[in-house]
Amino acid sequence: MWDYTNSVLDHFTNPRNVGEIEDANAIGEVGSLACGDALKLFLKIDQQTGRILDAKFKTFGCASAIASASALTEMVKGKTIDEALKISNDDIARFLGGLPEQKMHCSVMGKEALEAAVANYRGEKVAAHEEEPPVCKCFWVSEKKIREVILEHKLTTVEQVTNYTKAGGGCGGCLPDIKRILADIMHTQAPPAERPKMTNLQRIQLISQTIEKDVAPMLRADGGNIELVDIDGTLVKVRLKGACAGCAGAKATLQHLVQETLRQKVSPDLVVVEEN
Amino acid sequence: MPPRQVYLDNNATTQVAPEVLEAMLPFFKDLYGNPSSMHAFGGQVAQHVQQARERVAALLNAHPDEILFTSCGTESDNHAIKGVLEAHPEKRHLVTTKVEHPAVLNVCRYLAKHHGYRLTELPVDRRGNLDLDQVAAALTPDTALLSVMTANNETGTLFPIEKIGAIAREKGVTFHTDAVQAAGKLPLDMARLPVDLLSISGHKLHAPKGIGVLYIRRGTRIMPFMHGGHQERGRRAGTENVPYIVGLGRACELARVELFEETNRLRQLRDRLEQGLLARIPSTHINGNPDWRLPNTTNLGFEYIEGEAILLHLSAAGIAASSGSACTSGSLEPSHVLMAMEVPFTYAHGSVRFSLSKYNTDQDIDYVLATLPGIVQKLRDMSPFYPKDAPRVVETAS
Numbered sequence: 001m002w003d004y005t006n007s008v009l010d011h012f013t014n015p016r017n018v019g020e021i022e023d024a025n026a027i028g029e030v031g032s033l034a035c036g037d038a039l040k041l042f043l044k045i046d047q048q049t050g051r052i053l054d055a056k057f058k059t060f061g062c063a064s065a066i067a068s069a070s071a072l073t074e075m076v077k078g079k080t081i082d083e084a085l086k087i088s089n090d091d092i093a094r095f096l097g098g099l100p101e102q103k104m105h106c107s108v109m110g111k112e113a114l115e116a117a118v119a120n121y122r123g124e125k126v127a128a129h130e131e132e133p134p135v136c137k138c139f140w141v142s143e144k145k146i147r148e149v150i151l152e153h154k155l156t157t158v159e160q161v162t163n164y165t166k167a168g169g170g171c172g173g174c175l176p177d178i179k180r181i182l183a184d185i186m187h188t189q190a191p192p193a194e195r196p197k198m199t200n201l202q203r204i205q206l207i208s209q210t211i212e213k214d215v216a217p218m219l220r221a222d223g224g225n226i227e228l229v230d231i232d233g234t235l236v237k238v239r240l241k242g243a244c245a246g247c248a249g250a251k252a253t254l255q256h257l258v259q260e261t262l263r264q265k266v267s268p269d270l271v272v273v274e275e276n
Numbered sequence: 277m278p279p280r281q282v283y284l285d286n287n288a289t290t291q292v293a294p295e296v297l298e299a300m301l302p303f304f305k306d307l308y309g310n311p312s313s314m315h316a317f318g319g320q321v322a323q324h325v326q327q328a329r330e331r332v333a334a335l336l337n338a339h340p341d342e343i344l345f346t347s348c349g350t351e352s353d354n355h356a357i358k359g360v361l362e363a364h365p366e367k368r369h370l371v372t373t374k375v376e377h378p379a380v381l382n383v384c385r386y387l388a389k390h391h392g393y394r395l396t397e398l399p400v401d402r403r404g405n406l407d408l409d410q411v412a413a414a415l416t417p418d419t420a421l422l423s424v425m426t427a428n429n430e431t432g433t434l435f436p437i438e439k440i441g442a443i444a445r446e447k448g449v450t451f452h453t454d455a456v457q458a459a460g461k462l463p464l465d466m467a468r469l470p471v472d473l474l475s476i477s478g479h480k481l482h483a484p485k486g487i488g489v490l491y492i493r494r495g496t497r498i499m500p501f502m503h504g505g506h507q508e509r510g511r512r513a514g515t516e517n518v519p520y521i522v523g524l525g526r527a528c529e530l531a532r533v534e535l536f537e538e539t540n541r542l543r544q545l546r547d548r549l550e551q552g553l554l555a556r557i558p559s560t561h562i563n564g565n566p567d568w569r570l571p572n573t574t575n576l577g578f579e580y581i582e583g584e585a586i587l588l589h590l591s592a593a594g595i596a597a598s599s600g601s602a603c604t605s606g607s608l609e610p611s612h613v614l615m616a617m618e619v620p621f622t623y624a625h626g627s628v629r630f631s632l633s634k635y636n637t638d639q640d641i642d643y644v645l646a647t648l649p650g651i652v653q654k655l656r657d658m659s660p661f662y663p664k665d666a667p668r669v670v671e672t673a674s
C-alpha cells in the first residue's frame with residue numbers, strides 16, 4: 001500500500017468536481033487507457049475576463065490520479081487562464097500534502113490536461129499525438145517529454161524519470177536511451193556537482209533548514225512530525241513521528257521522502273536513518 | 277517435501293487470480309441464463325458479457341466491438357490467419373517468422389502444405405531479432421497476411437511491432453500479432469499500434485485456460501471461423517462461455533490497474549534472479565535480446581549440461597521452470613526458437629526458461645539462487661564435456 005497523505009485520501013474518496021460541463025469551452029484530454037491513466041478536464045472560461053468559472057473532470061486511474069485531478073479543479077477555479085497556467089505539477093502535489101515519488105506522473109498528467117484544455121480554448125492545435133517515434137515504446141513517451149520533465153524537476157536518475165513519466169517502467173528496453181538523455185542534459189547543463197563548496201557548519205545548517213522548511217510541513221499536514229537528532233558525516237539521524245508511526249512500510253516511505261528531499265536540496269550522498 | 281514451492285513457469289500458464297475465480301462463481305450458480313435469450317434471466321447475463329468486453333477493450337485501448345471472445349489463444353491465431361486468407365481469395369502468400377508459437381507456425385505450414393499457399397518464414401539473428409528490411413522485402417502484392425508475434429514465449433524477446441505494423445500498412449498487407457505473452461505484461465495501445473488483429477489467451481494473465489480473445493480492428497476484412505448461431509455478431513458462433521468470459525474481463529481489469537507497478541517490480545525481480553545466477557554460475561548465457569524483453573522472462577543456457585536434468589532436479593527442490601515451451605518439449609531437438617537463433621549446441625540443450633508472475637516474491641528468488649548453483653555443479657561434474665579445470669559455481673549460504 002502507498003503511504004498517502006490524508007489529503008490525498010480525502011480527495012480520492014470524495015473527489016471534488018467530478019463530471020462533465022455541458023457547455024465547456026475548453027476541454028483537455030491526456031493519457032490513455034492502455035497507459036493505465038487518463039484525464040479529461042472540462043473548463044468553463046469567461047470569454048471577457050479569461051477567468052475560469054467552473055472546472056470538472058473525468059479520470060481513470062489510481063487513487064493519486066483521482067486526487068490530483070480533484071485538486072487541480074479546486075486550484076484552477078476562479079483563477080485566470082494565465083494564473084492557472086502557472087500551476088506546476090509540484091504545486092498540485094503540494095496542495096495534496098505530497099505524493100509518493102512513484103506517483104508523481106499523476107500530477108504531471110493534471111498539469112498536461114490543463115495545458116491541453118487551454119490550448120483547446122485558444123484554438124491552438126493540441127500537440128497532436130506525439131508523432132515522433134517514442135523513446136519508450138511501452139508507455140509511448142517521446143524524447144521531448146523526457147527532456148522537459150528532467151529539466152523541470154532537475155531529475156538526476158533513471159528511476160526518477162520513470163516515476164515522473166512512466167518511461168522505462170515496462171520492458172526496460174529504453175533505459176539505456178533514458179540514461180543517454182540524462183547524461184546529455186547533465187553534460188550541457190552546468191554540472192550540478194558544482195554546487196558551491198560548503199563548510200561543515202553550512203551543511204549542517206542547510207540540512208536542518210531543509211528539514212524545517214521543506215520536510216516537516218509536509219509531515220505535519222498529515223498529523224506527523226520529524227525531529228533532527230544528529231548528523232554524522234553523510235549520515236542524517238532523524239526521529240519520525242507519523243500519524244501512522246509504528247507502521248514499518250509507512251516509515252520506510254517517510255524516510256525515503258526525507259532522504260530524497262535532502263539529497264536534492266543539500267547533497268546527493270546523504271543517507272537518512274531512523275533513530276529510535 | 278521440498279522446503280518451498282516456487283512457480284517460475286508463468287509463460288506456460290498462470291495461477292487463476294482469486295478475484296477472477298470469485299467473479300466467475302455466480303455464473304456457475306444462479307446466473308446461468310443464456311445471454312441470447314429474450315428474458316431478463318438471460319439479459320442480465322448478457323450485460324456481464326458486455327462488461328467483460330469493455331474491460332478487455334480498456335486493457336487494449338480499443339472499442340468493445342473490436343473484441344471477439346474465443347476458446348483459447350490457439351483459436352484466436354487460427355481464426356486470424358485462416359479468416360484473413362479466406363477474405364482475400366485472390367492472394368496466395370503469407371509471411372511469418374521462424375520463432376512463432378506452433379499456434380501460428382503450424383497453421384501457416386498446414387496452409388502451405390495442404391492448401392497450396394506460398395509461405396515465407398523470416399529468420400532471426402543470434403539474439404532473436406528480425407531484420408526489418410527483410411520484412412519489407414517479403415511483402416508483395418500477393419501477400420494476404422503478415423503474422424509476427426509481439427513477444428516470444430521462450431526467450432521473451434520483443435519484436436518492434438509498431439515498426440513492423442507500419443511496414444505492413446504501407447504495403448497494404450493485413451497484420452496479425454500473437455500477443456499472448458505480452459498482454460497483461462506490457463501496455464498494448466491499439467489506438468497507436470498499427471495492428472489489425474491481435475491474439476490474447478486468458479490463462480497467461482491469471483484467467484483460466486480455455487478462453488481467449490481476438491482483437492479485430494474495425495474495417496478489417498476477415499471471415500468467421502465458426503459458423504452457426506449469431507453470437508459475437510455472427511463472427512464466432514457458439515453459446516458464449518459466460519463464466520470464463522467474465523473471468524477474463526476481471527483479469528484484464530486487474531492487469532490494467534496493476535500494470536505499471538507490477539511490471540517494474542517483476543523486472544527488478546527477474547534481473548536479480550538473472551544477475552544472481554550469472555554471477556554464481558560460470559559458462560552461462562542469456563538467450564534472446566537482453567534489452568528488449570518481457571519483464572518477467574529470462575532464458576538461460578548452462579553449458580555442458582542438459583535442460584531436462586536441470587528441470588527434474590529443480591522440480592525435486594520444489595521449483596517449476598521449463599526448457600523450450602510446454603508444447604514443444606517431448607522431442608529431443610532443442611526448441612525451434614533456439615535453433616532459429618542458432619544458439620550453439622553446447623548450451624542450447626542446457627537452456628532453462630524462468631518466467632515470473634505477480635505472485636512471486638523476493639524469497640522465491642533467494643531460494644532459487646541458493647538451490648540452482650549446486651544442481652548445475654552436480655550435473656557438470658557428471659558431464660563428459662565439462663573441462664576439469666573449468667571454473668566452478670559459487671554457492672552461497674543464504
Ligand SMILES: Cc1ncc(COP(=O)(O)O)c(C=O)c1O
Nearest residue numbers: 348349350377379429456457477
Ligand atoms: C505465444 C503463444 N501463442 C499462443 C499460445 C497458445 O495459447 P492457448 O494455450 O490459449 O491456446 C501460447 C501458449 O501456449 C503462446 O505462448
Ligand code: FES
Nearest residue numbers: 136137138170171
Ligand atoms: S520501451 Fe520503455 S519500458 Fe519498454
